[in-house]
Structure formats: C-alpha cells, structure tokens
Amino acid sequence: MKRIGIIGLLQESNTFIEGKTTLEHFRDDLLLVGEAIHQQMSEAPHEIGGFFEGVAAADYVAVPIFLARAIPYGVIEASAFDSLVDQLLDELRRAGPLDAILAAPHGATVAENHPDADGYWLGEVRKAVGPDLPIVATIDPHANLSQAMIDSTNVIMAYETNPHLDQRATGRRAADLLTRVLRDEIQPIQVAAFPPMAINIQSQETSTAPLSDFYESAKELNKRKDTLSHSIILGFPYADVPEMGSAVLVVTDNDTERATEIVGELGNAMWEMRQEFEPTFVPPRDAIKTALASAEFPVVLLDMGDNVGGGSPADGTTLLTELHGCGATNAFVCICDPESTTSAIEAGPKAKLELTIGAKNDTLHGAPFKAHFRVLSIHDGKFFETKARHGGFTQFDQGPTAVVETLDTEIKVMLTTRRMPPFSLAQLTSCELAPKLFSIIVAKGVIAPLAAYRPVAKSFIHVDTPGVTRADMTRLNYSHRRRPMFPFEKSNTQLL
DSSP: OOEEEEEEEEOOBOTTOSSOBOHHHHHHSEEEETHHHHHHHTTSSSHHHHHHHHHHHTTOEEEEEEEEEOOSBSOBOHHHHHHHHHHHHHHHHHTOOOSEEEEEEOSOOOBTTBSSHHHHHHHHHHHHHOSSSOEEEEEOTTOOOOHHHHHTOSEEEEOSOSSOOOHHHHHHHHHHHHHHHHTTSOOEEEEEEOOSBOOOGGGOOTTSTTHHHHHHHHHHHHHHHTOSEEEEEOOOTTOOSTTOSOEEEEEEESOHHHHHHHHHHHHHHHHHTGGGGOOOOOOHHHHHHHHHTOSSSOEEEEEGGGOGGGTOOSOOOHHHHHHHHTTOOSEEEEEEOHHHHHHHHHHOTTOEEEEEESOSSOSTTOOOEEEEEEEEEEEOOEEEOOSOOGGGOOEEEOOSEEEEEETTTOOEEEEESSOOOSOOTHHHHTTTOOGGGOSEEEESOSSTHHHHHTTTOSEEEEEOOOSTTOSOGGGSOOSSSOSSOBTTSSSSOOOO
16 A cells, blocks of 8 residues: 655745744644644645545555644744754654655745755755655745756646635645556656746736636646646745746646647746736725725725735734824724733723834834723634635634724724734634624735635725835845846846
8 A cells, every 4th residue: 555655844934024933933833743744634724634635535545744834924044944854854764665745845935044945845855765756746826936846846736726725625636646646647747937027916816817817728728738737836026035936837747848838838928918917006095095985894905015924024003003093993903012912911801001002023014003092802812714714724823812992093903912814704703803893904914815804895905005025026125036027127028
C-alpha cells in the first residue's frame, strides 16, 4: 500500500513591515507534527484536509509529517525559519519510506535568510527524498511563483478562487492527480510563464470582471488543449522580492512542447489584459460619503491599507477617525491594541473612560485616535467558523477582547490583543454583535472579507487607505522587484 507524506509550511510575508514573524507566531496558529495534523485538519476546508480526503479515496496511507502556518505578517526571522525547516526535515526522515509527497507551501513566504523561502524549503525536501519521488504541491494564487519552486516539484496547483473557498477542493485535486502518477497513468510536465506585470490586488476577485473573464478564457483554452492542470498566479505585491508578480503555469502529460505552447498563450492573454487590471482608487472621505448616502445598509468599507490578511498591523485608525469626524453613527471598527484592550477590561462593563486607540506600531495607518468610550462587553476572543471561508481557517483566537463605543457618536470599536483577519462573521456574533444591524462596517482587508460579509452586506466599497498594504502598489518603495514591470513602468514595458 502506497504511503503518501503530507507536509505544509505556509505564511504570507509582508516585507514592508518592520516587525518579524517568529516561531511564536506559528505556535499561536498551527505548528503540528504527526497524527495531530490529521486530528486537527482532516475535516478542515483547507488543502491539507483535501490531501487526506484524496489519499483515503485512493486507498493509500496518509503519513502526516509536519504542518506550520502563521497569520500574515513580516518576514520570518532567520533563526525561526531555520528551525522550522530543520524540524520539517527531521520529521520527514522519521516518517520512513514514502512513495510520494503532497506539499502545501504558501508561495509568498519570505525569510530573512531566504527571500524565496518556499523555493528553498521545497528544494531541501527534494534533496532529502531524491529526484524520482513524486511531489505534488498546492499554492495560494497570491504566490510569487519561482523557478526554484517549479524545479523542486512535479506539479504545482493554485487555488482557483479568491476569496479562497476551494482550498480543500484544490487539495483533493492534487491528491487525485498524484494518484494517477503513482498508477503510471500520466507523466506530468509543468511549464510557467512570467509576463512582466503584477495584477493589482483590488482587481483580484475571481468572480468579478475582468479577472473572471481571464479565468473563463483559460478554462476554455485548456479544455481544447487537454491539459492536466493550469494555474493562474495572481501574485503578492507586498513582498519586495525578484519573484514578485503574476504568472501562469500549465501541466501536461509528458508533452513539454504543448505545455510551452499553452502557457505562452495564457501569458500573452494576461499581458494583453494588463490595463484592465488597473482599478479606480477611492479615498477615505469619498468612500464614507458614498456609504452614508447609501439607500441600504450595512455598507462594508474595505480598509485596504490596513489589510490584516496581507500582514498589516491591524491598528490603523484612518477610517475610524474619518467616521468619527463626520459624525457617523452605528458603525463598527476592529482595532488590535493590547494596551487599550487591557484598560477597557480592567475598567469593566458599563465603565466610562478615555482611551487613545491604535497607531501603536507606526503612524503609517493613521494617527492615534483619542476619545471617551463606554465599555459594552468583555470576551475571551475565541470563535469558530463552520463554513468554508478565505484561508481555510476554522478556529480563531484574537485574545482577550473588549467592545467599546464612543460616547458622542456611539461608534462601536472591537479592541483585541491579537491581530485577526476579518475572515468570519463569528468575530462579531461571538461578541454579541449583530452585523446586519450596523450601517457601516469597516473590514480590514481587500477581497478576503467578501466571503464572510456577503451574507449581510448590501454593498462593499474598496477604500484606498494608507499603509503597508495600500492598494496602489506603485506608491510602495521596492528595491528588489523585476524591472521593467507593469504598472510601475508603463511606457517602457514590453512582453519578454
């Protein structure tokens, strides 16, 4: 009976943040070995869950080896990354003989000592198991694909949705394709194209034009060409590395010429659409004015500059300050501020106190917000999500939490001690808040919150707030990206 190793190391690394990702960040989310991986992830809407499902369907033996994941933040400290890779390789050696590996890198992981962190650790796995053992990997479409990642694997597959709702399905697809490899039905060949462009993150919703049009045309092309797999890699603009940018990848059955032909067509098609991926940026005041004039509520303001799912500090105050300044009422904002949270908890429910909220990490995301508040409730910050949502998360812990409201405008602010992306409505409902009763909800994200908030939101507005995840990537200071690259160099860029 075939033994299939299951490994994963996932983190989205924002290089524009001064803070570093440590081992503690992984321990706070996922750092598992052996059977604990199966116990926690086999039923999860995550690619690891899909791996287990596919291996069981093939009547093979799943060998869970190592899984580490941290919420997006700064680059991984060198010592932490070395420790993770060493532990992965040690567990791989302890696993005994394997017939194949299913791997889950993120694709946009950066370590202090290895900018192409995913390419590095996949390469180390390849060295450990030798050139002939099949390795099939899944990646987030927010990957910055590298040739090293391709050279270390037999197949790479990206999720096909953003928000990411098909992670488990992608894991199952990967396992099914690996099964065909092990049964000698196919010999996969993968080829990638790297057009000199980056798709703006505001345009990366896969169910909305223009990106949905590109996905549909890619599917039709690959139906005609009989490929095994094709992946559209959107790119992660908040990693200043040479690999940053969008890409396409095609897998065929032992046909390099066909793979090269198809990936060339896809790359050209992506390039021809480059200008369509440039969005209109809406400044905060205009967004709030539009929201207040809406005929239906709630309106969700997407705080793109403080996108927690892109690694931001989650303590941005730009929209809170603007909402308060214009007298908006019945609004909701979440701020990660351990100091203010502790003060509110110590004061207790119904207490009134003055707080200076946010901007504790830097002032890139707004100035500290000072006001008088009433403490409404105190919570442990733990909640659960039962449906497939962006990132495949099911268990959440944002630490001790306090809900307070401004005395003059009654804007409700959720204060947390840990950063938490807005991936679930349970973040609010677990704290006795009814999302559909708010007029305006601020969600610190771009595309990821859409899956969670669509059941209640009447409309969404992308807001061009300042910060380390601002939507206009041309205003970020890159040192290592490729040049020329659209949209940075528009007049001198050509398809290479």
